[in-house]
Amino acid sequence: MAPSKQWMQLVDNRLDEIYLIGVQKFLNNAFQKTGEEHEIRCPCVKCYNTTLGTRKTVETHLQIHGIIRNYTFWYHHGERLGEPLSESEHEDEDENVIEECESEDEVEELLRDLYPNLDGGTTHTGCDDFLEEEPNVEARKFYSLLKDFECPLYKNSKASKLSTLIKLLHIKSMGHWSNASFTMLLKMLKEELLPDGANLLNSYYEAKKIIQELGLSYKKIDACTNDCMLYWKDDSLLDSCKSFDELHPSFAVEPRNVRLGLASDGFQPFRNSKTSRSIWPVVLIPYNLPPWLCMKQEKFILSMLIPGPNGPGDAIDTYLQPLIEEWKELWEVGIETYDASTKQNFKLHASLLWTINDFPAYENLSGWSTKGKLACPCFNKDTSSIRLTKGKKQCFMGHRRYLSQNHKWRSEKGSFDGIVEKRPPPKVNHFSDETYGSLQFYREFAQSHENARHLSDAEWSRQFIAWFKDRVAQLHKQDDSQIMEDLLSLSRGPTKYxxxxxxxxxxxxxxxxxxxxxxxxxxxxxxxxxxxxxxxxxxxxxxxxxxxxxxxxxxxxxxxxxxxxxxxxxxxxxxxxxxxxxxxxxx
Structure with missing residues (x-):
């Protein structure tokens, strides 16, 4: 429990016995809470908690210069948020003082949230082996804001410079004031209402700098008119998007062509039914509409429903054939459409940009198995996974691979899986035509063998080699190209010598x-x-x-x-x- 701080109000009468007793209680509490034996930060109006001093030095400074009047939360001296105050803390204070303290506490909490790693404690370690260093950039920002918070708006003011500025900016935002009118208000307050020497800023431009340090600023990032990319980081200097429109200029030249996204997932339509049923709606989202309209329910296109006693699973492509046939027609041929705004007919084309789904549905729509040790579609064979011997579940490990090579956690065995992690991060799998062809064989093998997912590595290799040999022989009868000749030779395997x-x-x-x-x-x-x-x-x-x-x-x-x-x-x-x-x- 922190001692009473009422003595701080007697800073203008520092010879008062109550003030002198309060200084002693403050010093006793500070050395006890911080655990320091020799030096603590000096909270006098001259040092402003920026320099260290012995007990005698701090005591002398507080008697000669006086303590910072607004320093009511002793975070430099061991006090923490939520710590109860002494019972006599607010006995003689009126409601206005209480409200003012609560307002100041809100600003303190804001600083705590903004800089959680800086506890405001002393940097003195109590050991001569450690050298003091200058604060880093974040610490300097914190101490700059802290100085504004501890600095009164004017002499004997109960409000600090920082809290006053935050309140004024809040009123500006709520009242929709212009920047010019806010600057006019600051000048009027400083020149006509506040006493001389008031620590109020002169313009909105100066106030904006402090708001940026509080983390309340914003940064504008331009986006493509088609909502396909941000002009950000490496793309910040681009004038236009470079992906779909560049690949298909004939499609992009007609702004009325439709760009679609597909979303699908299954659910049980009858909540209380004992009979198992499944239904998969296939929904199309038109991205030609503005962002605030395209995701409205009434704008969705319900293209098809796939009902049944069970979900379609990996065979969903069988049920999507009618929809795919229509897409091919819309993409390749187009359909005659009447534009009511221009009263003209034109050829409408459509394209599918992407699919939206959760990870299990991703397996059904893409054909990539999201179960087992190769569940990650990005890292493929580099996926780090183990099978739990007792839980019989696949567990994905190796997260330390993404840390820097000199990170201390790479060497910690006991905290992780008992090994030192030396592997670099896995490479993202960029699919080439050859890779895609290989995946097609793996997918076809998995679909033709119901127990493929449960096979061991050795059994999988044995069965796949035999199946691959027969499958390539069948394809070779229909295709005698050079690539198929090489594939046929590979499927036969090397000679024994x-x-x-x-x-x-x-x-x-x-x-x-x-x-x-x-x-x-x-x-x-x-x-x-x-x-x-x-x-x-x-x-x-x-x-x-x-x-x-x-x-x-x-x-x-x-x-x-x-x-x-x-x-x-x-x-x-x-x-x-x-x-x-x-x-x-x-x-």
């Missing part, structure tokens, strides 16, 4: 295995794989030593060369790779 050699020439570069290189003066056994550029993580290159060169033979005279290497741990600064002053890499 492989060729090993001591060296190989790749793109004009000669490589030797390490054992062979030991006999030569020049060394060609080093291998490096350049890391991909990633703005969110450190660009790492991987170094190794070539141990063996293996040549695999496939049917139809196809072959693949493999390098077997020993790789260095690039994350270990001691055992890993090192670079000398000439930027050469060594062990």
């Amino acid at each position: 492989s060729t090993h050699s001591n060296g190989y020439v790749v793109n004009g570069y000669r490589f030797h295995v390490e054992d062979y290189d030991n006999k030569l003066r020049t060394q060609n056994c080093g291998v490096v794989v350049l890391g991909e550029n990633d703005e969110d993580s450190e660009n790492l290159d991987y170094y190794g030593v070539l141990r063996d060169v293996i040549e695999l033979q496939f049917v139809m005279d196809r072959r693949v060369i493999l390098f077997r290497c020993n790789w260095f741990d690039v994350y270990d600064e001691i055992k890993g790779v090192k670079k000398d002053e000439y930027d050469f890499v060594g062990k």
Whole structure:
């Protein structure tokens, strides 16, 4: 419980016994709450809590200069929000004083919310081993606002400079005043109503600077007229959007063409029914309308309903065929439409921009399985997951991969899964035509095998290889292109025999295995794989030593060369790779 602060009102009569006793109680409370033994911040009107002093020094300053009258919440001296006050704190105060204190407390809470990491405590550690430092940028802003809060509007004023400014700006906002009228009010108050030397700002421009430090400012960001992107960050210098309209200029040239979004999800239509039923509405959203209209219920287009005893699941594309057929017609051919505003006929086309759905419905609409260890569509095989042995559930781990390489949590085993995390963040999977083709085979295999999701890795590989071999053979009968020839050779697998050699020439570069290189003066056994550029993580290159060169033979005279290497741990600064002053890499 904080001691009574009524003695602070006697700052103009500092020889009064009540004031002197209050100073002693304040010092006792401050040293007890802060845990300091030697020095605390001095709250006199000269030091303004910016300098440290011994008990005797602070006591002398409070008697000579007086304490800051508005410093009623002793956050520099150990008091915390919600701490009860002494019973005699407000006994002799009238209602106006109470209201004023409550108003000041609201400003204090605002500062607390704005800078939660700065508790206002002393920076003195009580140990000579630590050197004092200048406050950082955020701390300087905090102390600047704190000084305005502790600074009275004028001598003997119960309101501070900061709280008065916030109230005036609040009245300006509620009354819809112009900036010019607010500046006129400030000048009138300062020149005609307030006493000389009042700490009131002169204009709205100066007040706006303080509001920005309070975090109440705003920043304008331009957006595309089609609501497809923000001109922000790397796109801040663009004059127009660069995606859909550039890819399809013939569609973009006609502003009356319709741009659609699709949303779908299933639900039980009969809440109390014992019979299981499911219904999937497929809703289209027209994005030609303004943002405040396109998401209104009456503007939605209910294109189709898919009812049944169970949800359609991954087979929803079967039920979407009529809708897809209409989309193809609207996109490729268009439909003759009458424009009532211009009284002219024109060819209307439509496009589907995106789908809106939750994660389970995403699986149904896209065909990507959102269950199992490869549930993430962005990271694919780099998804970090484990299966709980007792819960029998898939658990997604590896969140420490997104931290910087020197973050202390990467080395903490006990707080996480018992291992040191050295892996870089996973790369986002950007689908190429080849990747998409591979996914089509995986999807087709999963749909044709009901138990595919429950197979182990080894069983999945065994069954997929057999299925892939037969499937490619069927496709090869209908397509004899070069790509299909390569795919057929790959599906057959390599022969049982492989060729090993001591060296190989790749793109004009000669490589030797390490054992062979030991006999030569020049060394060609080093291998490096350049890391991909990633703005969110450190660009790492991987170094190794070539141990063996293996040549695999496939049917139809196809072959693949493999390098077997020993790789260095690039994350270990001691055992890993090192670079000398000439930027050469060594062990």
